[in-house]
Amino acid sequence: MKMKAVRFHGQKDIRLEEVEEPECGRGQIKIKPAFCGICGTDLHEYLGGANLIPKDTPHPITNETLPLALGHEFSGTVEEVGDEVQGFKAGDRVCVQPTIYDGECLSCRRGLVNCCDKNGFVGLSGWGGGMSEHIVLPQDSVKKLPDNISLEVGALVEPLAVAWHALSISPYKPGDRVLVLGGGPIGLAVVQVLKARGCDTIIVSEISPRRRQYAKEFGAHHVIDPTKDDVVAEVTKLTHGEGVEIAFDAAGVQVGVDSAMLAIKARGTLVNIAVWEKRATLNINQLVFRERAYIGTACYELGDFELVIDAISTGKLTPEAMITRKIRLDEVEEKGFNALINDKDNHVKILVDIGASISQ
Ligand SMILES: [Zn+2]
Structure with a gap:
């Protein structure tokens, strides 16, 4: 056949x-x-x-x-x-x-x-x-x-599970303020999962106006255009001078990492979801002197699909x-x-x- x-x-x-x-x-x-x-x-x-x-x-x-x-x-x-x-x-x-x-x-x-x-x-x-x-x-x-x-x-369910897992292995807890780099499908999935899991300060940095609009529709509280705005200054302002607890990188570009690193407060975490096309540079002293963490996350683990299916079924994710x-x-x-x-x-x-x- x-x-x-x-x-x-x-x-x-x-x-x-x-x-x-x-x-x-x-x-x-x-x-x-x-x-x-x-x-x-x-x-x-x-x-x-x-x-x-x-x-x-x-x-x-x-x-x-x-x-x-x-x-x-x-x-x-x-x-x-x-x-x-x-x-x-x-x-x-x-x-x-x-x-x-x-x-x-x-x-x-x-x-x-x-x-x-x-x-x-x-x-x-x-x-x-x-x-x-x-x-x-x-x-x-x-x-x-x-x-x-x-x-x-x-x-x-699959792309949402990527976002779900990224949040699960990050130290995210309700009350944390979050910066999301990139408003493509995975960045938008991260926004939705953050919203489903109670985040009340979601900031998205994205160059495309249409994608910034999508980010708002899916639950972002603030959007930044990194080609016009200073991401670090904007995030600092939106967090009353403190910086975010966590940033998720769903863009995978050097300039994003450079600004995210400075937009995260001391002991904050930058979570990388993106698959990079080339090698990137980290300013390690920006980790050292603020005790920041940088972690990678790969797809999803066993059990994540079931959690996402449940979140959709119960209306937490739409x-x-x-x-x-x-x-x-x-x-x-x-x-x-x-x-x-x-x-x-x-x-x-x-x-x-x-x-x-x-x-x-
Ligand atoms: Zn194996």
Whole structure:
């Protein structure tokens, strides 16, 4: 049996193709993807890749190299469950935690599967992707959606989990004032999670006016234009001369880190979420003499998806407005990737509607 899938072949080369439909094995679940988000990581691969996607050396766990199916932010419906699968049945609505890990390395043995030595992602490292008509995954990757979460919103759980995790491993506590660098999808997810977790001073620094507007709509209390305003001076003013307790870097640019470091008070923390394109410089003495901390955060750990799903289900997170366009599988490159590259200010999340019929 053949099915359609969007696959990455190399830099600026993604194709909608007919590929072999996967079969459901023991301990596995076969899913019919419904909606799949296009992520900044996908764009990086498209523009400058292959980076994360294995090109010459197969991924150590999946043993696959490109061409590989894309899509790691997705929801869908269970089509079939393999032997020994418990708790799922055909028709269940689900989303997918795309982490691939070996379960054996020191990090995995400590439960830190997101820090696995061989880590990978469904939709980037193999095992198929969400931009395809069918996918088969281990039961552990599949998370049930409650009835009150739509399949569209189910595709947003992944980026929200990135933000949720960043907050969880930071020292954030209610009452803290927070600076967020960058108002792209992850920065906006951080804003929403901060709001859901009681933050009453959220300051966002973002160069695009449209994205500053989105930040306000999602709950930012103050927005700063770093091309016009002095970020450190503005943050200092907004915090009555004290500085913020925490900053989250969802931008990954040197000038952002330089100003965030000075906008954080003594013993404050700068949390990096961004994946950097090049090496950055830290002024270590700015850490030393103010006892500031700088920490990295990688995706999400086991349990984060469940917490985000619960927060959406109980109304603490209402992320629907992140969806700015829905497209078909045959429109992924033009109306998806190219829109996010050329018209990024007007988009937050573009979802591929896998079930939408493709015009011939
Ligand atoms: Zn591992």
